[in-house]
Amino acid sequence: MTIRLHCFGESGHSYKAALALSMQGVDWTPEFIDFFNGETRSDAYRRDVNAMGEAPVLVDGDTHLTQSAVIQAYLSDRTGRFGGASLEEAREILRWQFWDNHKLSSQAGMLRFLMNFLPEEKRPTAVIDFTANRLRSAYAVLDAHLDGRDWIVGDALTNADLTCCGYLYYPEPFGFVRADWPHIDAWLARLSEQPGWAHPYDLMPRAFPPNAPTKEAT
Amino acid sequence: MTIRLHCFGESGHSYKAALALSMQGVDWTPEFIDFFNGETRSDAYRRDVNAMGEAPVLVDGDTHLTQSAVIQAYLSDRTGRFGGASLEEAREILRWQFWDNHKLSSQAGMLRFLMNFLPEEKRPTAVIDFTANRLRSAYAVLDAHLDGRDWIVGDALTNADLTCCGYLYYPEPFGFVRADWPHIDAWLARLSEQPGWAHPYDLMPRAFPPNAPTKEAT
Known part of the structure; x- marks a missing residue:
């Protein structure tokens, strides 16, 4: 089925x-x-x-x-x-998925919604600025982690990568500029070249x- | 050790x-x-x-x-x-933990910080109101789920309960009033009566x- x-x-x-x-x-x-x-x-x-x-x-x-x-x-x-090569890697994947749900995708998704899918007159400026600022801390954590690494966990593509990229390929503006985060940028390019990516x-x-x-x- | x-x-x-x-x-x-x-x-x-x-x-x-x-x-x-009685329950626990990290504890933790641990003149009113409003949706989801249930997943206490209660016993005000959510209130009381709770x-x-x-x- x-x-x-x-x-x-x-x-x-x-x-x-x-x-x-x-x-x-x-x-x-x-x-x-x-x-x-x-x-x-x-x-x-x-x-x-x-x-x-x-x-x-x-x-x-x-x-x-x-x-x-x-x-x-x-x-x-x-x-x-994509589940990791060991129990330790499986735990590390889960760690990044929880981090993403708390600090990255949750906030990026909300911010992108507020900045693009609400009518202009209804956009809450203070919330947008506050969330954009918090997101910069999240991008900095991910960018530093990817310095010298091809993938987020271990030596291969895992669900950690398929989670943290959730909002990062979208074209609508939400304060995320790939060029500002060179290690994230290289990782997103690497991921987009894998079989089955779309x-x-x-x-x-x-x-x-x-x-x-x-x-x-x- | x-x-x-x-x-x-x-x-x-x-x-x-x-x-x-x-x-x-x-x-x-x-x-x-x-x-x-x-x-x-x-x-x-x-x-x-x-x-x-x-x-x-x-x-x-x-x-x-x-x-x-x-x-x-x-x-x-x-x-x-506390890990659930079956693979299905283990998945359901994980589901509630992710929901909590995205919709409940992440927002409750931030809101409580803004309302209690920032100096009064630095508290961002618009962000506080916006977040409090989103949290009400989360309380409503949890309260409805606990209607007729003793525990969040299955028939026993699990890590889902130990996750979703994360911010709900604190005395500082952050818009959560136990009496407003009777099924959450009863569940918090039940949990607090279990061995080892503190x-x-x-x-x-x-x-x-x-x-x-x-x-x-x-």
Whole structure:
């Protein structure tokens, strides 16, 4: 049975799962979430898809998984790939995934939303400045870690890489400029040259602007 | 050898690890972090303790672990406790830990810091209001989930509970009022009655106010 992933193109958290599916060579299909028209906030979505009201959600037969890192671990359990070469590496991957969820993707996703997907007059300037400043600390941690390393954990591509890159290929401005962070920049280039890599907007249907005809509707 | 945990009382992320150690009945000792005098931002801390500049850090002989969920998993691997009764439960625990790191503890920790540990004239009102509002959505998700359940995952106490409670026992105001969330309130009471439970300020030395003599110095 084909795996389905509830997702939408603008969601970097969805991208982490979609990229893992693509690079694992798994047969999968995106299930479009009409995010900007409020689908994840609807009672039906919370009841039938995810009570947390979030994307992505992976459906594989009776298995129903949410949180991109859990989805990545599920795929690695099936294929033996990207999960690290030892128990120590597996713990280190988890460490970077938690760091990403707390300090990197969570804040980058929110900031990008506020700066690009809210009407200009509704953008909260103080929150934007505050979050952009905190994100610079996160970029500095990742950039320093990647100095002299090809991949975040060990000597090979792992789910740590497929997690931390979640928002970093998007074109919309949110204060992240690749040239400012040379080690992150080189790592993103390296990752994009691996088999199965694809840009988020090539992997998943886009949901913005709202009320526009979607890929499925056209 | 006694396990050491680099931590300080005000850190709910540290509390998640300290509480797991306490409830697992492990022999451990806190290693005080002088957070409010900038210890985690120092070059020495980033070089010798944690390059991410965060607390907690567990040291067990040569094993050096950061991120509270990784520490909790390490302890569960040793004792077989709190890690869930099946692979499905283990995934569900991880799911709630990631949700907590993204939507609950990360925001609660930041908001509590801004509202209590910054000088009044430096408190960013717009960021405080914005974050408090987002947190209400998180409390609502957890409260709804705990309706009719004793514990977050399965029929027993797990690391999901020891994670999501991270900031919820603290007395400082950050917009969380237990009486507003009856299912969270009952669950916090239930958890606090379990063997080995202790309040964060009874498990770890406090670091606030800065420049005060610490437990170690007195």
